[in-house]
Structure formats: structure tokens, C-alpha cells
Amino acid sequence: MAINNWLGVQTEVLKRIHDRTWKPGEIIPRETDLAYEFGCARVTVNRALRALADKGVLDRKRKVGTTVALYPTSKATLKIPLIRKEIEDLGKVYSYKLLKQTQSKFPKEERLPTHLSSSDNLLYIEAIHSSDGEPFVIESRYINQKVVTNLESKVFEKNSPNEWLLANVPYTHGAISFSATNCSAEKSTLLKINPSEAVFQIDRTTFDREQVITNVLLTYHKDYQLQTSL
Amino acid sequence: MAINNWLGVQTEVLKRIHDRTWKPGEIIPRETDLAYEFGCARVTVNRALRALADKGVLDRKRKVGTTVALYPTSKATLKIPLIRKEIEDLGKVYSYKLLKQTQSKFPKEERLPTHLSSSDNLLYIEAIHSSDGEPFVIESRYINQKVVTNLESKVFEKNSPNEWLLANVPYTHGAISFSATNCSAEKSTLLKINPSEAVFQIDRTTFDREQVITNVLLTYHKDYQLQTSL
DNA sequence: CTTACTATTATGTACATACATAATAGCATA
């Protein structure tokens, strides 16, 4: 019976990997052969296999062929949501408060903002996002004013930098890192937790080509979990 | 000048989004028109736009059209590597040690293993992975022996469950969550850190269709960072 | 005014075909 759509091909291929007809590391039949077997066009097989290679299930190489990935490089795609949206999606009321806004060439912070040099003309902002009035995450951000020039001084009193930048300053790429740290005394007060409690942090820097647009350190409330699926 | 490959189309589209020719939320010209403008086939435009929609840069809807995503849902794809590979890629020497292996219907752990019920026939394993002799991560795992039946009792003395399962038990999907926690006394000894120091944790459950194969809690050494790019 | 049908439209997919490109193997030459 012919399989005449790429999702069907994908399902069949996954089935064979799963039931070990094709074992990890092994080479699978070439596109032409599979197309003949399934009774469809090679392009259809190509699309299915390409999608699986994107997911990390298969490895493909020109002239060599397609192999079942030895260690399926479990690629989890995690969506980094807007903070407001994340809170609202939980059915909670979102609120935002600006805590600090300073012009600072040499930020007197404990952390070195990644990817930024002290020579940059930086705007430092600290704000807190709350869920039903409870502290949710502290946003601690540097903005490179060499790149972001259309800034009115009072924007961030009402709008969170998180949201304003996303809507107003397009970026080309970014670097992101997740870690755990013992909460500083100052932040623990803001988050209403005990000092040195373990907190989840996201450090993200976004770029416009070579230039850094902004670096943000998000310090989440206790018990925050970042979830996704494989 | 004609753009006659899908990557070229993608680049041009990204350029226009970036220089705000097409603003967030706006609808962009239809495939047919773009194809005409670029001097290529509609299918080529389709491929480029589809790839961007996958990344979250565009939203597409049949009959309605393609819009620039209002909040580019920053999708970070993070690779969950084999622990051994992660360590070796850092140029360090990898070592593994089995700490505990018990048959336990009712695990006497502080944590409830996610997605598992106490009725399952569980094998509990605790092991440590080291980098140049220094503790790197504690693997604390439940294996569902209803599903994983081909287990020899001594496999995990030499092979880490992490690696053995990946190579021997195919899975259909998984759930994963990242969090921060204060390290338990027991684990802090193993990791050679102060008790209640903040540690990064990954909790992962993999499934074979409806059935849980395994649940693992990975507790990383101090200062561990999970990094990726956008 | 509401409901059901119908036409329209933009994206989604399938196919045959053609050519491009990377990697390999084999052969020939120095």
C-alpha cells in the first residue's frame, strides 16, 4: 500500500527506527529505494528524512547516505516567552514595576554583564514582574545606547524593557544561558524569599549583527521551573 | 536581480523584517507575489517562509496569509548531550561510578519521581559522573522494568544508565524540566560543595508511547551552566 | 436574522524532472 505523503513516510521511518528494523548507527536505504518501496516521489521521502534530520533523529551526508543517529541528540526546543504572556497564560494577573534606572558606564554590579565592555554607553534597568501581586521574576538589564537610540527616558516606567525591546528593536541572534545561584540578600528581599535560597537564572544577550543590543539577567522566584518536551 | 534559492529568499525576508519594511504584526505579500518579485518559483518562497515559520519568526495561516510574528517566540533549541560526550568535548577525562542500585516499589526518596506511580516495578539507580576526577553530575534514576525487560543486573557497574538506555531503549517522546534547588546534605558531600549550595537540576522523563521508560534527576556541580543560542 | 451552502483564496503538499554539490572510490601518473 502506497504511502503518498511526507508525514506518512516520517511515521513509517520512525516506526522502523523504533522497532529496531534500522538500528542506531546503521545506514538506511537510499531515498530512491525508499521512494520506490513506498510508492511515492523521492522528493517526498527527502522532505520526511530532512525533517527527521532536523530533529536529530537521523544523520545525513551527501554521497554517504542516511544513518540512524547513534545518540539521538535530544533536541528540546524551548520557547522563551514574554514574561507578561507567561504569567497571563497561567491565569494570573500580571503587574510590572520599575525599580531602578541609571546611566552607567561602569556598572557597580557584582556580575559582569556578558558580552558587554565597560566602554559601551549603557543604560541600567532593574524591574520586577509580579503574578497576582507575588514577585515572579527580577529583570536586571543593560541596554547598549549606541544601538538603541530611540529611547525616551520615561518609557520603562510603564513598559517593561522585556516587552518594549522585543516589539521595537529587532535582533539578529542571541546567546542564552541557564543556571542556578544562591540568591543575593537584596534580591531575596524583593522576591520575598530567604537569603541564599536557590534561584533559577536566565542570562540572555541579544545582538544586531556584531553589536550587543542588550543583556538581561532574569532571576526567578523560588520553585520556578522551565519546562519543555522532547 | 533574481534570487533563485531558498536561503537567498530567507535572507532577503529576514532583511526586510529587520529593517522594518515589514513590521511585527503586519501581513507580508503572498507567496505568488514574492515569487514573481524574486524571479523564482513559488515553491522556493514556500520553503523559505516555512522554515522561518518553524523558527517562530513568521506566522502563517491558510487563506489568511503570512504575518511577521508580533513577539518572535524566541525558540531556543538546546541539545541535551550525552553526559560523557559533554565532558569529553570540554577536553576532560570522563569517569563514571555506580553508587546505588536497588529494587524498589516504593522509593524512599524525598522527591516524587514525576510521571511514575508507586505501583510500577521500579529499579532505582544512583551514579556519579566525573570530569577529570571532579564530580560533575549526580544521576538519580528510576527505570520502569515493565518496559525495560532486557536488563542484566550488572550492566550499570560499567555502563552509565544515561548512555545504556539511550543506545538500547528507543523512546517516542519525553518531558523535561529545569530548575534550581538547594543541595541536599547527602548530595553536597558527593559533589564536594557546601550543603544547601544552589545547584542546577534537570528532571527528564522519557516515554514509549503511553508508558514511562525512565525518569532521571540530574543534579549538576556548582556553577554549571546550560548554554545555547537563539 | 440566522443558517447553510458556495465560491474564493492563500497556503500546503505531491510529483516528474533536471541539475548542483559533497564525498568517496578507483585509476593513472609522477
Next chain:
DNA sequence: TATGCTATTATGTATGTACATAATAGTAAG
């Protein structure tokens, strides 16, 4: 033996064409 050329091969991509499908708008029937 080593080196470089060449043929081969599997995947990668582009195109014209055709039809599928989802969502909308418009129209007719009750």
C-alpha cells in the same frame, strides 16, 4: 608510495504543474 584527476553516487535544491485544504466572504434559503 604518494598525489592528483575523474567518475560515481547519494543527498540537496529548483521548477512547473496539479490538486488538497483551511479559512473567509458572500449568497441564498428558511
